[in-house]
Amino acid sequence: MYKGGKIIASLIIFVGLLTIPFFYNMGKVNAGPEINLDTPAILALAPADQQCVESPEVMKANHMQLLNQWREAAVRDGQSVYINSQGKSFEISLQNTCLNCHSTEAEKASVTGGMSNPAFGSTQFCASCHDYNAVQPLCYTCHIGSKEAAK
């Protein structure tokens, strides 16, 4: 190969530079999101009722699909009650069902009137994962933290 040595050496340097971030972070423990599941609203429930609308596995994997289904059902079909796979009923409401449990007093205080874009300062339970994954859903530009938020 013509000037093979130089080419191969340059390639090695190039690949090395390219992979610096990977080697730099290798072995370092990546702190995952801290999901706060012991909010006062959840702790106040009876242990049997502490499960979310569906099992944690289903919620982790499919909460976005479920929220989309809820939206279709409540807004377009006028169905305001969700009966889960165990036969328990829940009112379909992001504000008054989901966020009633998944927010704490401190977060409630931060979500008040006059806030122009609460998407980033919003309820920590959702934000903890979404920030970590750099997902920015627009739910909170319209939906309000929780029932007590405005009080």
Next chain:
Amino acid sequence: MSINRRQFLRRAGMLTALGFGGAVAFTGFRKKEVAEAAEYSLKQKAVLATRWAMVVDMSKFKTEDDFNRVTEACHRLHNVPDFKNTKDEIKWIWKDDYHHSFAGGHNQYLDEHIVHSPFMVLCNHCENPPCVKACPTQATFKRRDGIVAMDFHRCIGCRFCMAACPFGARSFNFKDPRPFINEVSPEYPTRTAGVVEKCNFCYERLAKGEQPACVEKSNGGLIFGDLDNPNSEVRKIVSTKFTIRRKPELGTQPCVYYLVGGDDHA
């Protein structure tokens, strides 16, 4: 070592097929299992109808306070912002004068009292809603109970519906409304900039078995019920007393009736 064109194409084809096959193997067989056994239903308390309608009894709207009380109840519940200028104004239920409400040839010497009194106006929840036809995303749609509802998630802010509505019942959020809401009501979401909004006959309250907020605060000035039900109060009023509707000549079949004059009503 060199390959000819035929060999190159064959290998490239095989690799492509492998790539597609691999993709299917990864994504195609993965099942989306969203709550299989789940169901949706109505609340037991929900009030149902096939054709919601409203009668506005103008004899009950006498003072400024009668109008403001109703408007405020609605606007506070639904987080309607107050921009303090008419260009950006957002309104769900408001008062307007006779000539704007009932535009079109009126008698030259009409009852002075009626011509000069303001009227409570809101979305008419038409039976043939032109806004629904105009909406390119089906964000505005007609529910089975006759309510012309909006799915704010789908609204792209094209404002075709505002142009289509002959009653001016729709408002557009030119700015982020959040800073202009004095007291945020947790019962209902706010809107975002670039979305059209209007009265929804309080379908979220009907689903809970409650009457619309304006009806509750109107001291009998607004009567709400199922027009298809011969025993409902709205049907009785509409079928026994003389009522008028806004711009009936357009054929949209508004569902808001105005009870003016006659009997003890003035």
